[in-house]
Amino acid sequence: xxxxxxxxxxxxxxxxxxxxxxxxxxxxxxxxxxxxxxxxxxxxxxxxxxxxxxxxxxxxxxxxxxxxxxxxxxxxxxxxxxxxxxxxxxxxxxxxxxxxxxxxxxxxxxxxxxxxxxxxxxxxxxxxxxxxxxxxxxxxxxxxxxxxxxxxxxxxxxxxxxxxxxxxxxxxxxxxxxxxxxxxxxxxxxxxxxxxxxxxxxxxxxxxxxxxxxxxxxxxxxxxxxxxxxxxxxxxxxxxxxxxxxxxxxxxxxxxxxxxxxxxxxxxxxxxxxxxxxxxxxxx
Numbered sequence: 001x002x003x004x005x006x007x008x009x010x011x012x013x014x015x016x017x018x019x020x021x022x023x024x025x026x027x028x029x030x031x032x033x034x035x036x037x038x039x040x041x042x043x044x045x046x047x048x049x050x051x052x053x054x055x056x057x058x059x060x061x062x063x064x065x066x067x068x069x070x071x072x073x074x075x076x077x078x079x080x081x082x083x084x085x086x087x088x089x090x091x092x093x094x095x096x097x098x099x100x101x102x103x104x105x106x107x108x109x110x111x112x113x114x115x116x117x118x119x120x121x122x123x124x125x126x127x128x129x130x131x132x133x134x135x136x137x138x139x140x141x142x143x144x145x146x147x148x149x150x151x152x153x154x155x156x157x158x159x160x161x162x163x164x165x166x167x168x169x170x171x172x173x174x175x176x177x178x179x180x181x182x183x184x185x186x187x188x189x190x191x192x193x194x195x196x197x198x199x200x201x202x203x204x205x206x207x208x209x210x211x212x213x214x215x216x217x218x219x220x221x222x223x224x225x226x227x228x229x230x231x232x233x234x235x236x237x238x239x240x241x242x243x244x245x246x247x248x249x250x251x252x253x254x255x256x257x258x259x260x261x262x263x264x265x266x267x268x269x270x271x272x273x274x275x276x277x278x279x280x281x282x283x284x
Contacts, residue, residue: 002254003027004051004093006034006084011155012098012147015185016055019193027051036080046087052200055096056084056109059128063102064248066123075125076125082134089139094203095160096192101148101180103129106252109237113258114146114209123250132209141196141204145212146214149223152185153284159277162224166235176221176239180255181213186275186283188212193267207263211257214273226274231282 001024007013008028014064016027021241027049036058046054059077061067066073087093095204102125103118135142151159165172196202198278218226221239228235242251244267259270 001025001052001200002050002222003196004029004046004054005283006036006051006054006056006254007031010057010059010061011152011157012150012188013055013057014154015152016057019084019186019189020196023193024196034058034061036084037075037165039079039083042080042083042087043090043134044179046084046091046093048229051093053094053096053196053203054084054088055098056081057098058084059098060124061252063122063124063251067248070123070127070249073123073127074130077124077214078130078134081131082138085135085138085142091142094200095139095142096195097131097135097144097146098112099132099146100125100128101255102252102258103132103146104252104255106178106254108254111256111258112211114211115259121252124249127151131223141207143203143207144209145262146210146257147183147188148213148255149180150185150188151182152280154185156183158220158223158281159227159280162227163231166231166233169235171238172223172224173240173245175242175245176219177241178253178255181216181221181257182218182273182277183212183214184273184280186279187214187271187276188215191262191266191268194268198266207241210262211259212262212263213259213270214255214276215270216273218273225248226277227281231235232276253268
């Protein structure tokens, strides 16, 4: 298949390019080549490339900055998502869109399934939810994958920040009362490769919303400790409460995603998040 990846310079986009280019004809574009908030530009590029599938990784991911820059966050995460999906619908391309666990408020006590009520706490979460809605409205055939705690050796993420800080400080103070599941971009790319091994007709039949996550539950603090241990670093990680590390955007206290629907649809077994961390560290 011919694939177009938007947001191709980000951590997920880069991982997808590496994995998918082994089996598909992949074109990757970053913001410099395509501003997805420009509907005309989206339509023009997709008309020119004529991809079978478009994977939209372009997003405004500065969670705290979005609180004071909601216009830009909305233009990219909401309007932009709709623009890409609409251009796909116009040119018979199948849109795959990536969303976030931050569409939930974190008040649950068990893993979220796709039918659970959304209630984002931040501008980022609100605009990503609006992006999901825009995709659904623009293209009846689509897939939306909600991801959580994404990290890898590319781009900016918690994992890389912890490794950088560990080289500078003997002790790190990390929040221990927010629960979620870390997801290595390499594992996410492998899962999407499985999706794209299916024929186009089957993708259309399986259209809809999916949670895509590794197995297990942890906290940011314990994730940081696992990073230190896996990297062979002696840096100590001290547990703190969210109230001790205030941020402009409120994060969900619990944002574990249940991937049972995805596993059943694509006949895949979930991977353990700790195994994903081992693979990520080995790939440094």
